[in-house]
Every structure is written in structure tokens, then in C-alpha cells.
Amino acid sequence: MERVVIITGANSGIGLALCERLLTEDSQLRLCLACRNMQRAEAARAALLTSHSNAHVDLLQLDVGSVQSVLSAAQEVKARYNRIDFLYLNAGIMPNPQLDLNAFFKGLFSRNVVRMFATAEGILTQQDRLNSDGLQEVFATNLFGHFLLIRELEPLLSRLVWTSSSNARRSAFSMEDMQHREGRESYSSSKYASDMLSLALNRQKNSQGLFSSVICPGLVMTNLTYGILPSFFWTLIMPVMWLIRIFTNTFTLTPHNGAEALHWLFLQNPESLDPRAKYHSLTSGLGTNYTQPRQMDIDEGTSDVLYSKLLELEKEVRRKQSEENADEEISAVK
Numbered sequence: 001m002e003r004v005v006i007i008t009g010a011n012s013g014i015g016l017a018l019c020e021r022l023l024t025e026d027s028q029l030r031l032c033l034a035c036r037n038m039q040r041a042e043a044a045r046a047a048l049l050t051s052h053s054n055a056h057v058d059l060l061q062l063d064v065g066s067v068q069s070v071l072s073a074a075q076e077v078k079a080r081y082n083r084i085d086f087l088y089l090n091a092g093i094m095p096n097p098q099l100d101l102n103a104f105f106k107g108l109f110s111r112n113v114v115r116m117f118a119t120a121e122g123i124l125t126q127q128d129r130l131n132s133d134g135l136q137e138v139f140a141t142n143l144f145g146h147f148l149l150i151r152e153l154e155p156l157l158s159r160l161v162w163t164s165s166s167n168a169r170r171s172a173f174s175m176e177d178m179q180h181r182e183g184r185e186s187y188s189s190s191k192y193a194s195d196m197l198s199l200a201l202n203r204q205k206n207s208q209g210l211f212s213s214v215i216c217p218g219l220v221m222t223n224l225t226y227g228i229l230p231s232f233f234w235t236l237i238m239p240v241m242w243l244i245r246i247f248t249n250t251f252t253l254t255p256h257n258g259a260e261a262l263h264w265l266f267l268q269n270p271e272s273l274d275p276r277a278k279y280h281s282l283t284s285g286l287g288t289n290y291t292q293p294r295q296m297d298i299d300e301g302t303s304d305v306l307y308s309k310l311l312e313l314e315k316e317v318r319r320k321q322s323e324e325n326a327d328e329e330i331s332a333v334k
């Protein structure tokens, strides 16, 4: 039977590499690239079809950072497919990243140097902003839009896979400020929230046949990392990065390598997976790719609280959305 796989943020980087790998794995697959920019989505589809000419590749217009777009896209998915085998929640942003050079050089000579290269702890901040739905943009894109999509598609779903990060950190997240309005580590906070949400979804939904997993792709050269340092600089320091890879296998560097754990999960039986583990894409000094589970720093009670708070926010957002739609209908009639 033809399997249906939807991937958000599939037009570039790790998402696009995953598409390539999945089509190589199963040429009968029906892949749906869920992207905000249809021109980029068309280009990605064309690239996939050059190497897999008979592949079934559909496109879906989806801006995960917009409530209206998520609701419309979900309607479209329900009309098109009667089952979704895998939903990869991969789209993500890190706006206005700032590297703290002082902290970086201090870190270089500390005993936490390997940890710093693996997680970027203490050296990276971002500047977030409100979006047109009145939500923090990073929270809305990396977490809430995906949550709303899951809620809309729940009866069709069986497997969820989140692209999280080694940068996800408990201390960057606060339940009192789950959107991270106050701090400057919105990316870290949103990724920690996605780890917690995955655990909560497993606790709430495994009995109904829905399974969620979390992966970390490692440090990968993509548009996201080119926002931190320009691509020519990354190319310049590539030999240094190969060297660092000997000490931390998290420097996967290419989107193909970064997609290792995403691909690996596609081949696993969901019952065999650990809901408390993050599955890491790793690349050894010699360039061998493998997947390794590592325990997440999460407790179940807190993840359930986050789940309830997201349900509350969902209610609020839906109410606002239907009021806006009603206002629009009234002014259209006038």
C-alpha cells in the first residue's frame, strides 16, 4: 500500500535531504512537501524528480507560523488523503542570531569546550518578535503551528517526528512564559518545548495508536546556520570542523548526514522506541553516519502542564480566528 509522508519545511536543508533519502528508500511513497513559499516548493519538487523521475511528490501551501494558513492547509490535507503514515515536523527558524564572541573564546579554553561546540550553550542568543496572530514568531513557527496541525489532523495520524536540537535546554524554558516573550533564547526554549510536547503526546495518545519521536540533526550547513555566520566563512573553517568532529560526532555538517535519524526512525517499529529519548544523527571522524538515542532532561508532570497550556492557547486562538472570519464575512456582505 502506498504510504503518505508529509514534511514541513521540505524545500531546503534537512527537510529536502530527508525527501531525497525517503524516495531512495521507498519509490512508491507519496511525499507531500508542506512549504510556505510555493516557488521554492516547486524548485524542490523539480530537483527531487530529476533523481526520482517516477516519484509521487505533492505540494501543500503551509505557513506554520500563521494560524489561518495551518487551518486551511489542514482542510486541504483532509480532502486529499485518508491516512498519513508519517508527519515530519521539521520547519524551523532562528531569527536574528547573535554569537557572543567573548563567551565563545572563554569557552574555547574551558573544560566545557566540547559541550559548547555540541550545544552552543551560553554563546548564542536571538531577537524574536510578535507575528500577526499576536504570538511570538519562534514559538508560533517551531512549536505552536505544528501543535495546531497535529490537533487538526489527529484522526489521520500515526507517527510524528520532530526536528529538535541539541540547543534545547530546560533552563531556557519557563512555563510562566512559554512563548519566551522575555528572554533572548527563544530558539532553545521552543526546541525544549517541542521535546516536552512529544513526551506529552506519547503519554496522551499512544493508547490511540499515535506515536511521537524527537531527533537532533547535529550541526548542519543550511540556510539556518548561514544566518549565524556567512557561508564563505563556514567553507573557510571546514577543515577545523572536520577536526572538531573527531571530538564531538555532532558535527554532521551535510543535510544528508543530518537527516540520518529522521530516516532511521522511518524504518523503526514505533513500539520499540523510547518516548523519553532524543534520537541524534551523528557522524564519526571517519564520516560514518549513525543514530544514537540519548535521554532527554524532561519530567512527565511538566510536559503534561505544557500540553494543557497549549490546549488553552489553541481555544483562545480558534475563538479569535472565528471572530475575525465572521467580521470579514460581515464586511463582504456590506
Ligand SMILES: NC(=O)C1=CN([C@@H]2O[C@H](COP(=O)(O)OP(=O)(O)OC[C@H]3O[C@@H](n4cnc5c(N)ncnc54)[C@H](OP(=O)(O)O)[C@@H]3O)[C@@H](O)[C@H]2O)C=CC1
Pocket (backbone or CB within 6 Å): 008, 009, 010, 011, 012, 013, 014, 015, 034, 035, 036, 037, 040, 062, 063, 064, 065, 066, 090, 091, 092, 093, 141, 163, 164, 165, 166, 216, 217, 218, 219, 220, 221, 222, 223, 224, 225
Ligand atoms: N542546521 C542545523 O544545524 C540545525 C537545524 N535544526 C532544525 O532543523 C530544522 C530544519 O532546518 P534547516 O534545514 O537547518 O534550515 P533551513 O532554513 O534550510 O530549513 C528550514 C525550513 O523550514 C521552512 N520554514 C521556516 N519557517 C516556516 C514557516 N513559517 N512555514 C513553513 N515553513 C517554514 C523553511 O522554508 P523557507 O525556505 O521558505 O524559509 C525551510 O524549508 C529546523 O527545525 C531547525 O531548527 C536543528 C538542529 C541543528
Ligand SMILES: CC(C)=CCC[C@@H](C)[C@H]1CC[C@H]2C3=C(CC[C@]12C)[C@@]1(C)CCC(=O)C[C@@H]1CC3
Pocket (backbone or CB within 6 Å): 099, 116, 117, 118, 119, 120, 123, 124, 164, 165, 166, 167, 218, 219, 225, 228, 229, 237, 240, 241, 244
Ligand atoms: C570553529 C567553529 C566551528 C566555530 C563556530 C562557532 C559557532 C558559530 C558554532 C559552535 C556550535 C554551533 C552550534 C549551532 C550554531 C553554530 C555554533 C554556535 C547550533 C545552535 C545551530 C542550530 C541548532 O539547532 C543547534 C546547533 C548547536 C551547535
